[in-house]
Amino acid sequence: MSSTLTAANKVPLLREACLIGGTWLSGDEQNSIAVTNPATGEIIGRVPRFGRAETAQAIDAASKAFQSWSKMTAVERCNLMHSWADLIIENQTDLAKLLTIEMGKPLAEAAGEVTITANYIRFFAEEGKRVYGDVIPSPWQGRRIFVTKEPIGVVGAITPWNFPSSMLGRKLAAALGSGCTVVAKPASQTPYSALVLGKLAEDAGIPAGVINIITGTAAEIADELCENDKVRKITFTGSTPVGKQLASKALANMKKVSMELGGNAPFIVFDTANIDKAVEGAIASKFRNSGQTCVCANRIYVQSGVYEEFSAKLKVAIEVQLRVGNGLKAGVTQGPLIDSNAVAKVEELISDAVEKGGTVVTGGKRDAQGGTFFEPTLLLNATPDMKVAKEETFGPFAPVFKFESEEEAINMANDTEYGLACYFYTQDLGQTFRVMDALEYGLVGVNEGVITTEYAPFGGYKDSGMGNEGSKYGIDDYINIKYSCIGGLSL
Numbered sequence: 001m002s003s004t005l006t007a008a009n010k011v012p013l014l015r016e017a018c019l020i021g022g023t024w025l026s027g028d029e030q031n032s033i034a035v036t037n038p039a040t041g042e043i044i045g046r047v048p049r050f051g052r053a054e055t056a057q058a059i060d061a062a063s064k065a066f067q068s069w070s071k072m073t074a075v076e077r078c079n080l081m082h083s084w085a086d087l088i089i090e091n092q093t094d095l096a097k098l099l100t101i102e103m104g105k106p107l108a109e110a111a112g113e114v115t116i117t118a119n120y121i122r123f124f125a126e127e128g129k130r131v132y133g134d135v136i137p138s139p140w141q142g143r144r145i146f147v148t149k150e151p152i153g154v155v156g157a158i159t160p161w162n163f164p165s166s167m168l169g170r171k172l173a174a175a176l177g178s179g180c181t182v183v184a185k186p187a188s189q190t191p192y193s194a195l196v197l198g199k200l201a202e203d204a205g206i207p208a209g210v211i212n213i214i215t216g217t218a219a220e221i222a223d224e225l226c227e228n229d230k231v232r233k234i235t236f237t238g239s240t241p242v243g244k245q246l247a248s249k250a251l252a253n254m255k256k257v258s259m260e261l262g263g264n265a266p267f268i269v270f271d272t273a274n275i276d277k278a279v280e281g282a283i284a285s286k287f288r289n290s291g292q293t294c295v296c297a298n299r300i301y302v303q304s305g306v307y308e309e310f311s312a313k314l315k316v317a318i319e320v321q322l323r324v325g326n327g328l329k330a331g332v333t334q335g336p337l338i339d340s341n342a343v344a345k346v347e348e349l350i351s352d353a354v355e356k357g358g359t360v361v362t363g364g365k366r367d368a369q370g371g372t373f374f375e376p377t378l379l380l381n382a383t384p385d386m387k388v389a390k391e392e393t394f395g396p397f398a399p400v401f402k403f404e405s406e407e408e409a410i411n412m413a414n415d416t417e418y419g420l421a422c423y424f425y426t427q428d429l430g431q432t433f434r435v436m437d438a439l440e441y442g443l444v445g446v447n448e449g450v451i452t453t454e455y456a457p458f459g460g461y462k463d464s465g466m467g468n469e470g471s472k473y474g475i476d477d478y479i480n481i482k483y484s485c486i487g488g489l490s491l
Contacts, residue, residue, distance in 0.1 A: 013094050016045050018215055019198040020054065021061030022208025033188050033215060038104040038336040038372050039326040047191045050216035055183065055224035058212035062154045062181040063230045065209030070151045070179040074129040081125035081176060084204035085118040088197070095196060099165055100327040102190045104335035104372075105289050107327055116454070117169035117197070120470070123454040124177030127475050131178060142490030149479045151179030152256060153232035156225030158218075158246070159194065160238045161187035161338055162292045167237050168194050170454075170469050172201075172211060178478040180233070183212045183225065189338055191215045226250045233257070233478065237294075240418075240463045247466075258467030258477045260294070261460065262392050263420035266413035267297035267449075268435070270406070271305035273425035274447070279313045281449030282398070285423055287322060287376055288450065290334050291396040292342070294464075295421035295443065295452065298393050299382070300400045301409050307402050314398070315362050315378050322376045322396075324367045336372040337395055343372050346395035352387045353379050353399060363396070390416065406431065410438045419461030423449060442468075 017024040027048030035044045048054075069077070088095065096110040103110075136145040157171040168184055175182045186194030198213040214221060225231050226249035234250040236243050240262040250257045267285060269278045285297040302310045327335040337343050343366065350364055363377030374396055382388065382399035389401075403409045413422060423445040424435055436444055442460040445451040452458060452470075459468035467477045 013091060013196045013199060014045065014098060014192055015195040015199055016047055017195075018048050018050060018054070019195065019202070019211065019213045020058045021064075021212065022202070025050075025054070033191075035102060035189065035191060037101050038338055039328075041371060044102055044192070047188075047195070047215040050214050051220035052224040054216065055214055055221045056228060058183045058214050059154060059224070059228050059230050061209035062183050062212050065207055066151075066154055066181045069176075069181055069207060069210050072179070074131070074179075077128055077176060077179065078125040080204060080206050081121050081128075081173070084201050084206060085121040085125070087200040087204050088114060088118040088121070091200065095165065095193070097328070098196065099190075099193045100335070102192050103161060103164055104338065105327050106332050106335055109289060110327065113163060113166045117165045120166065120170045120173040120454045123470075124173035124475060127472060128177030128179070130472070131475065131479065140487075143485055143487045144489060146484045146486065148482045148484065150482055152478055152480050153180060154230050155180045155182045155233045155235060155478065156231045157182055157184040158222060158225075158234070158236045158238065159184065159186050161189040162289060162294075164190035164193035165197065168197060170474075171235050171237075172197065174469065174474050175478050176206070176210065178475050180478050181210045181212075183214065183231070185214055185216075185218070185221045185225075188215065188218070222246060223249065226255065227253055229253070231255060235467075235477070236260070240465075243465065256477065258459075258469070259465035260458065260467075260469060261420070261463060261465040262418055263294040263296075263460065263464055264298045264390070264392055264416045264418040265295055265421045265423065265441075266439075267300045267422075268409050268413060268424035269300070269302040269306060269310050270409070270424065270426040270428070270431065271303045272428040272431060273306065274427060275306055275310050275313060277447060278310060278425040279317050281423065281425065281445075281447070282314055283317050283321060283449070285445070285449035286398045287318075287334065287396055290337060290374070292338065292394050294392070296393070297398070297423060297449070299389060299413075300398055301403050301412055302400055303409070304402055304404055307400075311361070311378075311380055311400055314400070318362055318376050318378055318398075324369065324373050324375065334376060334396060337374055338372070340372060342395060343374055346374055346377075346393065346397050349386075349388045349391065349393055349395075350377060350379065350397060353382060356383060356386050358382050358386065358399065384412065384415070392418070406435065410435060414438075414440045417463040420464035421445070421451075421460075
């Protein structure tokens with residue numbers, strides 16, 4: 001397939017074929033998927049539109065590779081994974097440029113995501129050497145009880161468009177570190193960052209079939225992954241409705257699942273907070289990736305005593321610090337939204353909020369640059385009856401709600417079916433622990449707006465999913481536990 005990227009925007013590592021069993025398959029150009037740069041509307045290129053047959057082929061390749069990959073020592077796998085991470089960092093400039101071109105985020109953010117991808121690979125390369133078992137004291141004379149851990153097998157991984165490198169890197173790293181092999185389907189909007197990870201893994205010496213990356217019809221690929229008995233686990237990052245459908249299909253075939261789903265993150269500022277730090281955290285949490293993350297601050301709750309001060313300072317910070325534009329341009333902090341549907345969603349939420357009494361004090365409309373660029377928006381006087389109080393925004397829209405008491409803030413924050421990330425600011429130690437314990441979320445940021453790291457677990461409560469990614473806990477979802485009882489040991 002031929003790319004239509006201009007020479008100035010060419011990235012040497014761009015791949016327009018799928019990786020199946022160590023072979024790059026291009027498919028039929030007439031039945032392919034066009035990938036568009038959201039900042040310019042330019043077609044970057046095309047990737048194959050594969051379906052069930054090619055997915056089954058990839059699963060077969062992963063199943064075959066599992067027989068040898070799982071038998072390697074953890075040290076051997078670790079060394080190969082470190083070589084892979086080395087190549088990612090060596091090519092960071094090109095990888096970041098490719099990520100920005102296909103997804104839109106500013107180049108500095110893209111470079112940071114590439115670094116995080118390599119960090120996940122390095123972390124799980126080492127964590128694979130610490131998949132420990134146990135010897136349990138036996139209740140019987142002449143017997144010994146051993147507990148060992150084994151890789152679960154072939155993993156089906158489905159990843160989103162907003163973090164096309166790090167979300168796949170996190171899943172691949174935990175799977176490979178534990179001894180599993182993978183068939184991965186990246187989002188159709190942003191397939192290139194995934195495909196290049198496959199290319200660099202190949203260059204690092206990771207054997208054919210250990211990583212398989214396939215693009216195409218989402219429903220067909222997902223159905224094959226969920227129904228094929230050679231796949232033992234499904235891991236998905238994306239929306240809650242899609243996650244529930246996948247989990248249902250996977251569990252119908254008794255596959256292990258881990259789901260990192262939607263969020264509706266509250267960001268609480270108490271009277272006891274350092275307001276300047278809270279504003280800094282709100283900017284980082286709300287407007288990173290133009291608000292297109294599942295852990296972005298979605299609802300900002302500010303106690304009445306500091307409501308005016310915080311709102312005024314946040315308005316200034318938005319207007320001074322945030323610059324909208326093509327992510328490849330220097331100084332840009334806010335790239336485009338991923339597509340026109342995303343723009344329409346933000347407009348719908350703002351319109352609903354204004355109709356119900358909210359006041360837009362900055363932003364509020366499409367940016368003058370056109371396309372899918374949208375102005376960073378601050379809305380005051382938000383109320384619980386607004387759609388934005390219940391729905392995930394996924395855009396640069398910050399609604400600010402007022403509250404009176406700690407109890408009221410906690411109740412408002414927990415009044416959602418989601419439970420992924422939350423944030424609050426206070427300098428009161430007692431309040432820190434009371435609120436931390438009361439919030440029904442898997443991730444809690446206290447006086448910090450960005451908290452994700454490979455060293456900590458990432459997983460949500462309620463409709464935000466099940467299982468964890470990252471940290472020592474993240475490898476558990478790729479492991480089977482085996483109990484062996486050895487008898488006949490009496491003297």
